[in-house]
Amino acid sequence: MHNRSSARWHKWALIAGVIVVVLSILIFFQQALHPYNKLRSQADSIARRSAKVTKINGFWWNTRDTSYVTVGGQRSGHAVYVVIKQKNGAVHVVRQSAGTTRNEALSQAWKQLDPQRVLNASLRYQGKNLVWDVAYKTKQGRLGYVTYSFRTGKQVELIKNI
Template identity: 50%
Template structure:
């Protein structure tokens, strides 16, 4: 009699553990679904409107307005496709005509020695495009820096938030 009770309890515990694992998986999937959907839509826009191939990156900037950036190639040349989320306006920036994301990240690491970079993405401000980089400083505070896409010049810094 005792062994049947122990066996039943093991099955019950195993069942509860499985339900918890599936619930956690569902919550994570649900949380990431909007991001995945927006990324998929941005990549489709980049492929169709900007004739982009070999897509190798996606970033989402939500500072003032929401901008989606897709990295890839057009006609064999490396490009960034910047899409205004609200209007759907598409801008194609040739990487050779500006500063790449990797160069900007190297500048951030050299100038601010952050604990971690949180995001780095393109957005349009006026007629110009800029890189926005958010980072966590070694002391745990947040920092934010903006660089001009064309020149790589640092435009604005906010530290110790």
């Protein structure tokens, strides 16, 4: 009889241990993602309040030189990008039809560079010009950035083999 209750106790202790480990992992990931989720929520709120965006369909964070967050969405029936400078909260709204889209910048990078994978594609200001930064990893495992003009879609800068 003693062995049977001991086996049950071990079984329940093992199940409880697995539950504790799973919950710990979930809490860890939630805490790790908290700053990103908070930033996204703040950017969405700014886009809705300052730029009158009604439907949000994209969020990108660029930290290359100066940190910018971009929200893609709809305003008055037009697709727009709301570019927010993180340091001072300056908000710039640009119609997506005024330049190249994120997908066009990504397609151009894939065609031109044939990377192993694209890590990020986001908007930022380079001086007074809006640009798409595409961060990628080469098939040799090296990092690179390619920058395209938002207005023209032409390559502005290429940094290879970082």
